[in-house]
Amino acid sequence: MEFMHPDAIEADRDAxxxxxxxxxxxxxxxxxxARGARVHALLIGxxxxxxxxxxxxxxxxDAALGEVAARLRHFAADELDSAWIATRGRGGQFLLLSSEECSRERWQLACAxxxxxxxxxxxxxxxxxxxxxxxxxxxxxxxEDADSILDRLGHTMESAMASPGRRMAWADGEAISAGRSAAQLEADLLRALDAGEIEVVYQxxxxxxxxxxxxxxxxxxxxxxxLGRIGAGALFAIAERADHVPQLSRHIARLAMDGAKAWPMDLRLSLNITPNDLAADNFAEEFSMLSVQCGFPAWRLTLEVTEQVLLGDVGHASRALGALSxxxxxxxxxDFGAGFCNFRYLKLLPLHYLKLDRSMIEGVIGxxxxxxVLRGIVAMATALDLKVIAExxxxxxxRALAASEGCAFYQGFLRAQPMSGADFLSLARG
Structure with a gap:
């Protein structure tokens, strides 16, 4: 998460x-x-x-800097489970700091x-x-103190910039280790599905x-x-290189539905859909069959799609989603509001919810x-009979402002971080 005190003022942000x-x-x-956290850092130039x-x-x-910031926030929110903060440094530099507990190899993979x-x-x-x-x-x-960390990062960035063929450099001249090759990671993933290494957490x-x-x-x-815990973004990038996205998606959906069967019946499960999923000719039929096999009621499922998923054949996507609906x-x-929104999707797709990108909520106070902008989006969603989820x-x-403006649901670190299935079940029953 982007870890800021709730009373942080807008003046404390980059314009x-x-x-x-x-x-x-x-x-x-x-x-x-000061509290002894294990700090990892990445300076980007x-x-x-x-x-x-x-x-x-x-x-x-300025538009490019804004897009870089948006991609940086999305990446950190998806990949990092511990507290993090991203900021813009001098000129076109950006800094990502995290208290994530992970190996050196895992941090290098995430940064790449x-x-x-x-x-x-x-x-x-x-x-x-x-x-x-x-x-x-x-x-x-x-x-080590904060000044030392920032100083070491600055010197290392100078070295990285001076080497045209070098994309990353470790502070103090540490060599980039070979780590695990892309081929090794792809082979690891094929084994991971059977080895029980893929886990589902619930936000x-x-x-x-x-x-x-x-x-x-x-x-x-x-x-x-x-390498330790690898987030969804890197996981699916590896799966795409290995041509293993459909198998991974089905595996994750099955794990998620199996874990959610014990929830109280009024709770819904949301699953993310990849471009590879939606591009398949028989996706609607296969996913419906999977939910039946898992014994999870279709009416308790929500499928989340992003604009990236829809960049291919929108007509095909509309038909597949229509069949599932x-x-x-x-x-x-x-992620509505991130990047360039195509309002045509609101007309063509059988939507029930509009899920706002976190950037739509960050600056609403003050x-x-x-x-x-938030009021305009909520008014449009209401006219289209869509419920709005604030992320x-x-x-x-x-939260109070989102509620007063008509948002129906929210998620975020105000109430809970992503948690294991057992912890979510305890929350649901508590």
């Missing part, structure tokens, strides 16, 4: 990206170190970023995955941009009005025997424009 200020990150880092403003204009440069995400095409009004990210990695040593969802538990979103984690399964458009709610003020 371009909306990220917390560098001073906020420094304070949080000092707090973690972009080669020749200054040419973006020269070639495309300052507005395009993030740099891949940041290297993807960025559409702007002035044209499509492609950035060349570089990363300085660090694991804090015992008794609780609550009613905005009365704070009643309404269900949970299922999230995948890979407990790798050597006819069987009682509900459909949610996830920012009149953000509040106006990334981290303060009581955000």
């Amino acid at each position: 371009v990206t909306g990220l917390p200020s560098l001073e906020s990150a420094r304070r949080r880092l000092a707090e973690w170190l 972009f080669r020749r970023f200054d040419t973006v403003n020269l070639a495309y204009g300052e507005a395009a440069g 995955q993030l740099l891949d995400a940041l290297a993807g095409a960025i559409p702007t009004a002035a044209g499509t941009l492609r950035l060349s990210p570089r990363g300085a990695l660090l694991r804090a040593v015992p008794d 609780p969802q609550f009613s905005c009005l009365d704070d009643r538990l309404s269900g949970a979103e299922a999230l995948a984690r890979w407990n790798h025997p050597k 006819a069987r009682g399964i509900r459909i949610a458009l996830d 920012d009149a424009r953000d509040l106006a 990334g709610v981290e303060s009581e003020g955000q």
Whole structure:
């Protein structure tokens, strides 16, 4: 999560990206170190970023920085289970700090995955941009202070920038170890399904009005025997390289439904759908059969799809989701407000929920424009008979405002972090 005190003020955020200020990150880092947390850090820079403003204009440069911040937030929220904070440093640099307990190899894998995400095409009004990210990695040593960490990262970034063929560098000149090759990771994944290494955790969802538990979103984690816990983003990237996404998706769905069968009957289960899932000709039939085999009622299921999932054949996606909706399964458009929203999806797809991206909630307290955008989205959703789910709610003020503006449900670290099936069952019965 982006770990900020609930009473954090908007003045303590970067005007371009909306990220917390560098001073906020420094304070949080000092707090973690004071209590003995294991700190991991990544400083991100972009080669020749200054040419973006020269070639495309300052507005395009700011748009690129905003997109980088959004991808960074999404990655951290999906991949990191412990507290984290992201901030913008000088110029085009970004800093990610985490109190995650993980191995050196796991942090390196996560950072490589993030740099891949940041290297993807960025559409702007002035044209499509492609950035060349570089990363300085660090694991804090015992008794190290915040200034030392930031200083070491800065020196390491200079080294990474000076080496055209070097994308990542460890602080103090540590060599990037070979670790596990892509082929090894792909082979590991094929074994992991049978070895019980894939785990499902549940992110609780609550009613905005009365704070009643309404269900949970299922999230995948890979407990790798050597690299430690790997989040869903890296997990599915490995699965895609191994051409194993359908098998992994079915495995995760089965685990999630098996775990949710013991829940009280009024609680819903949300599952994420990948582009590979929806592109399959027989996805609707296979998924319906899977829910029957698991003995989980279709009417308690919600499938979450993102715009990325829909970038292919929208007509095919609409027909597949329509077939599932006819069987009682509900459909949610996830991450609404992130990137470039295509309102055409709201007309073509059989939707029941609109799930707001966390960036739609972050600035609603104290920012009149953000509040106006939220009100417009909720009004549109209401006109379309869609219920709105607010994601990334981290303060009581955000929850109360979302409720007063008409959001039906919320999820976020205000009430609960992702938790094991046993812990969620205890919460549901409590």
